[in-house]
Amino acid sequence: MNTIDVQGLTKRFDGFTAVDGISFEVGEGELFGLLGPNGSGKTTTIRMLVGLSRPTAGRAKILGFDLSFGITEAKRGIGVVPDSSNLYDELSARENLLFMAKLYGVPKDVREQKSEELLKLFGLYERRDDRFGTFSRGMKRALTIAAALVHDPKVLFLDEPTVGLDVVAARSLRELISDLHGKGLTIVLTTHYLEEADLLCDRIAILVKGNVVEIDTPRGLKRRAEERSVIEASFGREATDLVGDLSARLPGAEVVLLDETRVKIYGGDPSRVLEEIFEFSKERNLGLNAINSIKPSLEDAFVRITGLSPTVMAREKGGKGR
Amino acid sequence: MIRDDLRCIYLIAAKDMRTYYLKPPAVSWGMVFPVAWTLAFYLRSPSNFEDLVPGLIAMTILFSTTAAEAVVINFELRLGSLERLLLAPVSTDSVLLGKVLGGFLFGLLMTSMVTLGTALGLELHPNLSTLIPVGLISLMVFSSMGALFSVLFKEVFEAQTFLNLPRFLMVFLCGVVYPISAMPSWLQAISQLLPLTYTVEGLRAAFSASPPSSFKGLLILTVFLILFILPAMRMLRKRFE
Numbered sequence: 404m405n406t407i408d409v410q411g412l413t414k415r416f417d418g419f420t421a422v423d424g425i426s427f428e429v430g431e432g433e434l435f436g437l438l439g440p441n442g443s444g445k446t447t448t449i450r451m452l453v454g455l456s457r458p459t460a461g462r463a464k465i466l467g468f469d470l471s472f473g474i475t476e477a478k479r480g481i482g483v484v485p486d487s488s489n490l491y492d493e494l495s496a497r498e499n500l501l502f503m504a505k506l507y508g509v510p511k512d513v514r515e516q517k518s519e520e521l522l523k524l525f526g527l528y529e530r531r532d533d534r535f536g537t538f539s540r541g542m543k544r545a546l547t548i549a550a551a552l553v554h555d556p557k558v559l560f561l562d563e564p565t566v567g568l569d570v571v572a573a574r575s576l577r578e579l580i581s582d583l584h585g586k587g588l589t590i591v592l593t594t595h596y597l598e599e600a601d602l603l604c605d606r607i608a609i610l611v612k613g614n615v616v617e618i619d620t621p622r623g624l625k626r627r628a629e630e631r632s633v634i635e636a637s638f639g640r641e642a643t644d645l646v647g648d649l650s651a652r653l654p655g656a657e658v659v660l661l662d663e664t665r666v667k668i669y670g671g672d673p674s675r676v677l678e679e680i681f682e683f684s685k686e687r688n689l690g691l692n693a694i695n696s697i698k699p700s701l702e703d704a705f706v707r708i709t710g711l712s713p714t715v716m717a718r719e720k721g722g723k724g725r
Numbered sequence: 726m727i728r729d730d731l732r733c734i735y736l737i738a739a740k741d742m743r744t745y746y747l748k749p750p751a752v753s754w755g756m757v758f759p760v761a762w763t764l765a766f767y768l769r770s771p772s773n774f775e776d777l778v779p780g781l782i783a784m785t786i787l788f789s790t791t792a793a794e795a796v797v798i799n800f801e802l803r804l805g806s807l808e809r810l811l812l813a814p815v816s817t818d819s820v821l822l823g824k825v826l827g828g829f830l831f832g833l834l835m836t837s838m839v840t841l842g843t844a845l846g847l848e849l850h851p852n853l854s855t856l857i858p859v860g861l862i863s864l865m866v867f868s869s870m871g872a873l874f875s876v877l878f879k880e881v882f883e884a885q886t887f888l889n890l891p892r893f894l895m896v897f898l899c900g901v902v903y904p905i906s907a908m909p910s911w912l913q914a915i916s917q918l919l920p921l922t923y924t925v926e927g928l929r930a931a932f933s934a935s936p937p938s939s940f941k942g943l944l945i946l947t948v949f950l951i952l953f954i955l956p957a958m959r960m961l962r963k964r965f966e
């Protein structure tokens with residue numbers, strides 16, 4: 404039996420379809436990723452699955468409980484880390500964990516022990532009596548994950564766990580998630596970071612405008628991109644305005660600007676592409692610095708599958724995140 | 726199931742008491758306002774201050790509960806921590822009941838202090854068998870009213886501002902300072918539609934020598950409680966649809 408079974412799940416807000424009949428399954432112990440740009444419906448999907456929002460249509464079963472009538476039962480086995488760290492500023496780290504445990508009816512001795520264990524696991528034991536409001540973003544995020552684990556859930560939902568964190572904090576959080584996965588927890592994680600999905604997930608569902616356009620392992624997704632070549636060229640001066648001209652000379656290939664001086668060319672006949680780039684750079688005096696034929700990354704797979712530019716993923720949501 | 730819900734109602738109320746009862750908006754609106762107001766009247770006519778006591782208690786009930794609800798519901802809706810409660814195996818109705826109970830307890834604390842202070846200071850001997858039921862049901866009524874306004878508005882200040890219309894209407898029309906019997910009949914008719922009228926009536930009875938039965942008043946207050954709490958539950962449920 405699958406731990407999560409989603410069929411035709413749909414959410415409409417006043418006529419706007421945020422999630423459009425998506426279906427997927429998550430097996431026991433799997434780390435499943437929902438990958439998509441901002442506004443693609445990741446949070447809305449999670450909110451429906453954890454009972455914070457009622458689906459307009461479709462069904463979902465979690466741990467064998469149908470969401471539409473067994474959500475209260477299912478909640479006992481679910482841990483949720485929302486997209487913002489919304490514990491209580493006024494309570495200490497330890498008090499926050501104990502309060503959540505009490506809400507789930509965890510017996511006193513168990514919750515005391517579990518809180519202590521989690522505080523140690525997440526490196527917050529020294530700060531256990533400090534108020535949540537005084538924590539850094541990374542610590543807040545870590546405690547929010549700890550709070551989702553106090554009742555020993557079988558499934559953990561993580562909505563954009565590393566958004567707004569610095570590199571170091573994000574890396575240590577990813578290690579923690581990886582460890583939890585290693586302990587056999589079933590995890591559903593949303594992200595708009597391609598590397599994060601690649602690094603952590605067993606399988607990834609790519610979500611675009613409320614639709615699941617592809618579900619596969621990171622390796623399987625990348626394999627799809629291998630069907631066509633990917634060549635990266637880097638010039639000595641700005642090439643932004645020349646992308647159009649270059650594309651015109653490479654029928655059947657797709658030219659994507661990475662930054663002012665770098666382009667990626669997908670598809671086309673590789674030897675022809677290489678030749679044209681040399682030619683073009685000489686004609687326009689671009690000062691070709693480097694040219695590589697590269698192994699496709701998940702980003703390349705994403706571009707290939709969704710037809711979206713990789714820059715849509717870099718767009719952060721304006722000024723949210725605590 | 727029911728045990729889970731009862732436990733959560735209690736936990737939420739207890740947590741709100743702990744984390745919010747010293748927050749400035751709750752304390753200032755809940756206590757400072759009625760006391761300052763009463764002081765103003767006292768300075769005008771210090772001789773018959775006793776007459777003002779039931780009105781002072783009624784105002785404390787009204788302002789402390791409504792202020793507390795605006796704080797505990799609006800703050801948490803905005804910060805998203807109210808959602809957190811719904812992740813646990815509880816219904817939105819229980820969450821709202823927990824919030825109303827928290828406001829009730831905060832109001833009870835404030836009201837007890839004001840009541841004890843004035844009763845001891847002025848050596849009054851209210852009839853407790855009238856005072857307690859009227860006080861308790863009124864605290865529930867206005868805590869629910871505060872909850873209803875709080876789920877209707879997004880920000881604390883919005884909820885407080887929109888609460889001011891019914892609050893001030895009630896301060897003037899429900900016999901807190903001006904006797905209802907001295908008002909023109911059309912205003913008297915309006916006062917019958919406002920819950921605080923029955924609170925003041927009941928409290929006056931408790932502080933007078935020969936208390937008339939306030940059973941009808943309690944019944945009417947119960948009807949107000951239902952009229953406030955059911956729509957508040959419904960509105961909160963709608964927010965999570």
Ligand SMILES: Nc1ncnc2c1ncn2[C@@H]1O[C@H](COP(=O)(O)OP(=O)(O)O)[C@@H](O)[C@H]1O
Nearest residue numbers: 416419421439440441442443444445446447448
């Ligand atoms: N409560 C809501 N009312 C109206 N529209 C909403 C609501 N919540 C989300 N949306 C819209 O649904 C779409 C998907 O949002 P969301 O699930 O938050 O995306 P993501 O988490 O992938 O960034 C967005 O266009 C968003 O504006």
Ligand SMILES: [Mg+2]
Nearest residue numbers: 445446486563
């Ligand atoms: Mg989101």
